[in-house]
Amino acid sequence: MSASGTRPLRADARRNRERLLEVAVSAFSSDGDATLESIAKAAGVGIGTLYRHFPTREALIEATYRHELDRLCDSVPALLDELAPEQAFRAWLDRFIDYLNTKHGMADALRAVIASGGDPFKHSRDRLVGAMTTLLGAATRAGVFRTDITAIDLLMALSGLPLACDDPEQRERTDRLINLLVDGLRYRP
Numbered sequence: 001m002s003a004s005g006t007r008p009l010r011a012d013a014r015r016n017r018e019r020l021l022e023v024a025v026s027a028f029s030s031d032g033d034a035t036l037e038s039i040a041k042a043a044g045v046g047i048g049t050l051y052r053h054f055p056t057r058e059a060l061i062e063a064t065y066r067h068e069l070d071r072l073c074d075s076v077p078a079l080l081d082e083l084a085p086e087q088a089f090r091a092w093l094d095r096f097i098d099y100l101n102t103k104h105g106m107a108d109a110l111r112a113v114i115a116s117g118g119d120p121f122k123h124s125r126d127r128l129v130g131a132m133t134t135l136l137g138a139a140t141r142a143g144v145f146r147t148d149i150t151a152i153d154l155l156m157a158l159s160g161l162p163l164a165c166d167d168p169e170q171r172e173r174t175d176r177l178i179n180l181l182v183d184g185l186r187y188r189p
Contacts, residue, residue: 017053019043024064029105036060061109062120069124072099073131085138086145086182092135093178097161128155145185157181 009017023043027034036057040050054060072095079088103110113120132151139145158181161174 013053016043016045016049020045020050020053020060021064021067024060025068025102025106028061028064028109029102033108058113058116058118061106061113062118065103065106065110065113065120066123068099068102069127072096073127076131076134080135080138084144085135085142086186089135089139089145089185090178090182092131093158093182096158097174097178100159100161125155139185140187143187146187149185154181154185 020039020043023039024034027039027042036050037047039060040047043050050060054063072092075095076088076092079091082088083091110120129151132154136145136149136151136154140147161177
């Protein structure tokens with residue numbers, strides 16, 4: 001279905017929408033005041049195409065945020081197919097940190113959506129808990145992780161990492177903290 005919920009998008013329209021969202025993530029993460037015209041131009045489409053997909057600036061911001069959330073959460077099955085549960089969990093955590101940094105970078109733009117009455121975070125927690133529960137379940141069934149940790153526990157523990165390591169130069173520190181967290185999750189008989 002299309003963004004408006006009517007009929008499926010044509011392939012070219014779907015590509016345009018995806019390209020607009022990719023460009024918008026970068027634009028809103030680095031400059032919360034990025035213009036819609038500059039986003040359309042960078043995506044290689046006209047402003048009319050942008051408005052057909054996203055009738056307002058707030059609609060584009062909210063769709064951009066949700067797109068990033070969906071990419072993160074939808075990556076879980078592929079990671080579990082490709083990697084052992086602990087490795088899939090670790091790879092997903094790297095993606096989660098990138099998502100948190102993007103969200104942090106989009107803070108001003110997201111505040112504008114909230115001020116206009118939107119709720120970009122409406123389903124965020126449920127999606128993240130679902131993804132984390134799937135990853136934890138795979139690791140506990142494999143006997144790798146403890147069974148007394150919940151997805152909510154982990155999300156709370158992880159939520160402060162971008163604040164502690166908000167400088168891209170601090171990626172090494174972020175990796176050390178994630179490794180410490182993963183080590184604490186390991187099952188020890």
